[in-house]
Amino acid sequence: MKTRKALRLATSVAMVTGGLAGCSTSHHPVDTGRINHIVLITLNEASQSEALMADCDRMLATIPSVTAYACGPHVETGRTKAVNDRYTLGLLVSFDDMTGYKAYLQHPGHLALLEKWKPEFSELTIYDFGDASDAGG
Numbered sequence: 001m002k003t004r005k006a007l008r009l010a011t012s013v014a015m016v017t018g019g020l021a022g023c024s025t026s027h028h029p030v031d032t033g034r035i036n037h038i039v040l041i042t043l044n045e046a047s048q049s050e051a052l053m054a055d056c057d058r059m060l061a062t063i064p065s066v067t068a069y070a071c072g073p074h075v076e077t078g079r080t081k082a083v084n085d086r087y088t089l090g091l092l093v094s095f096d097d098m099t100g101y102k103a104y105l106q107h108p109g110h111l112a113l114l115e116k117w118k119p120e121f122s123e124l125t126i127y128d129f130g131d132a133s134d135a136g137g
Helices: 002-020 046-059 098-106 108-120
Strands: 035-043 066-073 089-095 121-130
Touching: 035 046, 035 098, 046 066, 046 089, 046 108, 066 098, 089 098, 098 108, 108 121
Parallel strands: none
Antiparallel strands: 035 089, 035 121, 066 089
């Protein structure tokens, strides 16, 4: 049950953050990548969200193994059930394979972003999902 709830949340976040990147209006699923990395960040000071978004855009979106990227603030939809609204900023970062994901984790841009911003996080939640056939990569 807990895993299903987490998967539903991750899927919802992916759809919302995918919209931030200007996904098409067709009824076909968006092919973000085989490995999808969703990060929900709650900042100590919400007023820092624009600076964090700018750094994410500059330091993460340009990493070579990233195949899809979206970053944006929580969007208030008026829904009170099944919607996690306890975060400041959401990220969706996608990769073709586990090798690309591991390269991202060790990339100087990713490491520098964490070094700079992690002290400003009051909470960090990460969901990774995708094609399990590449999980060993």
